[in-house]
Amino acid sequence: MNTGNSRIFKKLAENRFTTPLFLISLDEIERQYKRLKDAFKGRARVFYAIKSNPDREILGFLAWLGCDFEINTSGELGSVASLGRGCINSAPVKDIESIRVMHRWGVEHFAFDTVGEFEKLALHAPGCYVYPRLSVSNEKSIFELSGKFGMKGNDAVHALDIAKSLGLRPAGVTFHVGSQCRSVSNWQKGIRESARVFKACREKGIELSIVNIGGGFPIHYSNNHIGIESIAEPVLKWVNEYFGNNVELWLEPGRFISGPAGVYFTKVIGVKNGKGGHYAYVDGSVFTGLMEALQEQGEFPYKAEVLGKAGKSAKYKVFGQSCDGTDIIFNELSLPELEAGDVVAIYGTGAYSYAYGSRFNGLRVPQIAYLRGRKLIWRK
Ligand SMILES: Cc1ncc(COP(=O)(O)O)c(C=O)c1O
Structure with a gap:
């Protein structure tokens, strides 16, 4: 799923939905x-x-x-x-x-x-x-x-x-x-x-x-x-x-x-210049639904973009919010220059994702919503 222009993605970019969120088409x-x-x-x-x-x-x-x-x-x-x-x-x-x-x-x-x-x-x-x-x-x-x-x-x-x-x-x-x-x-x-x-x-x-x-x-x-x-x-x-x-x-x-039906939305909660490059920390985690990133040690080839942002890009190491050093979603990903509050969409995350999710570190379990036609349905 790659519906970058839909009104839902727009609302996410404006931070009108909470993250992390799995959207399933x-x-x-x-x-x-x-x-x-x-x-x-x-x-x-x-x-x-x-x-x-x-x-x-x-x-x-x-x-x-x-x-x-x-x-x-x-x-x-x-x-x-x-x-x-x-x-x-x-x-x-x-x-x-x-x-x-x-x-x-x-x-x-x-x-x-x-x-x-x-x-x-x-x-x-x-x-x-x-x-x-x-x-x-x-x-x-x-x-x-x-x-x-x-x-x-x-x-x-x-x-x-x-x-x-x-x-x-x-x-x-x-x-x-x-x-x-x-x-x-x-x-x-x-x-x-x-x-x-x-x-x-x-x-x-x-x-x-x-x-x-x-x-x-x-x-x-x-x-x-x-x-x-x-x-x-x-x-x-x-x-x-x-x-x-x-x-x-x-x-x-x-x-x-x-797999193709899922997009994981996660919000940047911090950035810094780390050892050897830029670091970004997000409110999601490999432990709340990106287990394949953990299995592949940050090298799983997910496609990702920052909603509503273009311009000069930099290479980021993207970490999940937990305290675990292995909570690495991307070892290296080119993204427009990030700041706290930006929403990152990670595509192709419908399979082997939230089925694995845990509450490690008390992390927030991602919300689930579904897209059918133009309708957005929240999971109860
Ligand atoms: C017995 C069996 N069938 C089907 C599948 C689904 O495989 P995939 O998701 O690669 O299509 C698996 C995955 O582990 C499996 O163990």
Whole structure:
């Protein structure tokens, strides 16, 4: 979202709203969802990974658009249980209570990447559908997941065989190429490995029907990214080549749907000439919703601007308000010369942001507001 001229941005520039504030554009959520569906030519079923932003307005809106959901734990179930949409679980390792609750509430599809996990599933979600999480390349993804999750194709075939003997229903496979993925070939390798698992399973009399290619679809920050159409087109080609029409293609986007919808507004509360340059301190913090800046140590490529200000710029190190030395939002960012009271807009902050937020240091939890058309709706 980049609506620099809207009347809301104007009011923020005039300091007529308090900060920090997350503004979420529901129009942008709709655009991203439809763009993804169109890019995959209506061939893919979309399960929004709610961990990226479990905001109830976003979830309700996506349900209304016809989107299904992917949850990680039973703790996320409460947000979607009443929405009447499909819900799957793709976390390879879960606690028993989570499995029980999800199963009781009708979740039927579960991932695993260890034998111990499907033993738990056989006991606490008997008869459920299972799919192994394959280990695939996460090369060139900003956030790698392959170091933590995944199993080799051969092990997955063996595991599905045992799972079947325990009364579970082998459904397909899943993988994740890493979040904000910048290499299309990761998907190709994953699809090729999935096809091998399908073939080996068929030889054992196990018929699989689902390839869940996870999330990882990148969005635009301040640097280059691959457009979704340039991912979907080859992915559809590989799926056709390796599977023909006999497969259900599932996607679990998180960042792609929620990321572009968010703008974080934070106010400058102090400036000084620090060691080696200009410092700016803002009323927001990595701990109240910019966790990816913390994970990337001030190098996350968010795009930012100062509202209503142009002119001579300087390079700023931008710190959050907490006492923590790691509370660095930008190591170096060119901004017009700042003074206390200026409002900085940080774009592309709808994903993995306020879902992480804490009250560390007693910091103010950001307000949340939504944009739909010309309407501004405050979260109650
Ligand atoms: C199992 C699973 N599916 C989907 C996602 C969403 O990934 P992304 O936000 O990169 O699309 C994640 C993110 O960690 C995940 O763990």
